[in-house]
Amino acid sequence: MIKVNKIIQISFLGIIFLFGCNKENLISKRIITIRGSDTMVNLTQRWAEEYMKIRPDISIHVTGGGSGTGIASLLNGTADIANISRELKGNEIEKAIKLGIMPKQTSVAMDGIALIVNPENIIDTLSIEDLKNIFSGKITNWKDFGGADSKILLYGRENSSGTYELFKQVVLGKKEGGRSLDFTSSMQALQGTSSLGEAVSNDPNGIGFGGVGYFSLRSDLKILFIKNDNSVNAYSPLNENGVNYSIIWNGKYPLTRYLYCYTNGEPDLDVQDFLNYIVSKEGQDIVRNMEYIPLPETF
């Protein structure tokens, strides 16, 4: 009995000792904390993983919580980098300056949305205004756009997803009659972009949206051409080779946005080195592989 007790005691001490060692190692590392946009969490996680392979002396902690959380942690100094999927608003910058913080913006990637319909649908082109009417529930029949006389069925993503947020920002963004528009509640929320593609490919009356990279290889879906309200030509985010980066980079395709990393003033050397890595060729290759859109190539 006594023997067993001793073994337990010793192994217990051993475990505590091992935990202690582990902590010692962590303390000697430089920790970079990144918080913010949920759209950017996976991408930032990939950058961090690859970067930590090059710089084993640095440990990068990435958490999400939304762009709002990112702004909050930038203001109270709990994060070295805030991931924000839109530009800071005027009042947010004022608030930061009052607190003695100088937000510095670094563009790190782009994000875009493609609109998909079933190949049976005869409609090829819609404008941003049309999309607004469709997704806010004002127009509910395809014949209003010259299509078949049938109800429009809307497929979208969960309200926590980044594409949901971007779509709402670009398409439904403007206020109308003193109230901000929102998606009609009959829009079906799907769990991922692939199940969304599946749903639209099974539904001749469906329309859905998702990240541009996802649909480039699918023949059972039709990608719509999207027209800016003030322009004549409509553009598709894809061409025969996949994503049509130049159309997105020159701003002709409207449903895109930049993703930013914000820091307080000039970041220290370690953080700056990480940001340099992100915008380097390796960093932007990761962006491409993760089906986001890399930054415009400047030659």
Added chain:
Amino acid sequence: MRDKLIRFFFFTNGMAALILVLLIFGFLLYESSAGFSKIGLDRYLSEDFVSQDGTVVTEKAWQPTSDEPKYSILPLILGTFLTAFPATIISTLLGVCTGVYISEIASSRFREVLKPIIELFAGIPTVIIGFFMLVAGATFFQEIFGYVFRLNAFIASLGISLIIIPVIASLTEDALRSVSGDIRMAAYALGANKWQAIRNVLIPAAFSGISASIILGFGRAMGETMIVLMASGSAPEFTLDVFKSVKTMTATIAAELGEVSQESPHYYALFFIGIVLFLFSFVINLTAELILSKKRRNMDY
């Protein structure tokens, strides 16, 4: 000494379950408490918005991440009932009949085979059923019924029925088995045929057990998450139409809690949904338990 130890072991295990339930409820209350002050109970029902031209619009919508967040959980409660009620009705019809068949009509050898097979059904992972309804079931029934929304409350309730039918069938069978042999023999001695004995004697005698099985099945249907997440279409619409897409309370928590930013009103609202769901299933299980314990008392005579 050993006796005491064993007793202590079972006592702690028994209490652990009770304490865990209380802790979970306490945790839900604690996490959602901030939501009561930040959101307010009335906003969980509906909210009035004033447009620029002065008209007041009452919105019953679940749009927690909107620029004008709306936290009405009424569409979600409706969604839960729109999937759970049809599922319970379908499973009651099929489950009670199956239970009667196994208990009263099937030969004893066939019963030995049939009962385990039906109980095996309850063991199918719900994600498999959800996937099946999403990929195959939805299209198949769309061709029969011709409804507009491919994924809807009806499809989800069909999926749920698959897991409740075994629950109801098996509990119905148990209830019928527990009807004493004397009553059964008396019915046959009076010249009743099988149908008359089942309809006029056995089902009334086992009625409380059967109704408890239906109520428990309903509770299971309300708590079902994976099938509704995959097959109900997840549109939080305020509707009473079973052929429309709905979003249930369980699916909302499952889909949104993983991504919500902590300590936002949306986060507290999700915990509030958890409390509502907890209370619903508590009442349902309590009712079933009361019916069953009443039945047990009656049988003591």
